Amino acid sequence: MPARYHSLPSLTAIASFEAAARCASFKKAADDLNVTPAAISHQVKSLEAELGFQVFNRYHRGVELNEAGAFLYVAIQRGFGEISSAIDQLQLRADDDAVTIEATTAVSAFFLTPRLTRFWAHRGHIPVSQNVTDLPGTSPTSDLCIFYGEDAPNSGDCRLLFxxxxxxxxxxxxxxxxxxxxxxxxxxxxxxxxxxxxxxxxxxxxxxxxxxxxxxxxxxxxxxxxxxxxxxxxxxxxxxxxxxxxxxxxxxxxxxxxxxxxxxxxxHGFYITARKNAPARAIELRDWLLAAD
The missing domain is CATH 3.40.190.10 (Periplasmic binding protein-like II)
Structure with missing residues (x-):
């Protein structure tokens, strides 16, 4: 049997930990995953045994993340977010009119998403898929990309956003x-x-x-x-x-x-770049973002 990817712990244990951390309760996590609290407890203990350290402080009335658990929870949330974003993109790819735009977590949450809400109020016929990533570089499949820097990518049309x-x-x-x-x-x-x-x-x-x-x-x-x-x-x-x-x-x-x-x-400035041969709807979104306050 091939080794698990990057020697990760059981994905079931990871999912159980994520739910318990998000809900701050084994019982609520069990309800969320449609299993028993004992199953959640077993999976979390199994994860802790494999990691070699505890991820929760346990009290009579419940549990709370310790420092190691909080660090792991943030990393897992980001990973799940990347997976969810990839699935969303693949599903939207069935619609050739979908526009994909890449941005970091912070730019997406605090700049792009509020403006997309306004964009859809006037151009709701244009579906947009956000590719949220904090990894360096741009995806060749993204129609648009917002990045912080000065040097434009090697290809595509790059404009100063703000x-x-x-x-x-x-x-x-x-x-x-x-x-x-x-x-x-x-x-x-x-x-x-x-x-x-x-x-x-x-x-x-x-x-x-x-x-x-x-x-x-x-x-x-x-x-x-x-x-x-x-x-x-x-x-x-x-x-x-x-x-x-x-x-x-x-x-x-x-x-x-x-x-x-x-x-x-x-x-440095925040720039928006459009890939070569980006669809007209992507250019329409880019131009709207450039004009928006």
Whole structure:
């Protein structure tokens, strides 16, 4: 029998863990998967035995993810999201009129999806499939791709979608708790760092250097996904660097606030590229996004 892909644990155990983590309950996970709570418990214990560490803290009234479990849960969610996105694309491919557009998790969640809602209000006859991925490079099967950088891909029609500014954001409760007066106060507060594989993303040190500030940074929390970084900031974990166009909705709703008036222009721009021979409906969507505010 061939070895399992990348020596992954049982997919049944992974699915059981994902449901238990998402529901924060073995019983609710069992209802979700139409199995018994004992089956969920067995699969989670089997997963922990294979991994060599626990993923839940167990209490009399229930369970909660520990640090290792939370890290694994985010990775599994991303993996399931990629699988779901691929299936959606394959199903939509049956319709030759479907437009596929590729973007990162953060760009999709905070920029593209809200605009697609408005696009469909006027052009609901154009089906759109989002290919959400944080992996570098573009898929040759995507009609459109939104990316952050300066260098256009080797092929296709590339246009500047928007340039952005970067500022420091946090939850209102976090801002009230620390009452920061100037940038030197960053030494006293926890900061959320994005460990992105793309070196073009601006980190805290680069941000402060561009403002001419040299300080030792405060306690650090690290995540490898910008959407997770923003969620952590909303939960009061720490301050985060916010790309203002991407975070406009979070600021407007009051979920995040600016800690300081200081900001910098992002070193790179967000571009949208259309592959060669992209269908007319893809160009129609691209042009609409270029004109939308």
């Amino acid at each position: 340039r952005d500014r970067i500022s420091i954001l946090a939850s209102p409760e976090f801002a009230a708790r620390f009452s920061a007066q100037n940038l030197t106060d960053l030494t006293k507060m926890p900061l959320i760092h994005l460990t992105a594989s793309d070196a073009r993303w601006t980190g805290w040190q680069s941000f402060l250097e561009m403002l001419g500030v040299t300080i030792d940074l405060g306690p650090s929390h690290y995540v490898n996904n910008y959407a997770i970084a923003l969620q952590a900031a909303q939960d009061g974990v720490g301050a985060v660097l916010g790309w203002e166009t991407l975070t406009r909705g979070l600021i407007s709703s009051g979920s995040l606030v600016k800690l300081f008036p200081d900001s910098i222009e992002a070193p």
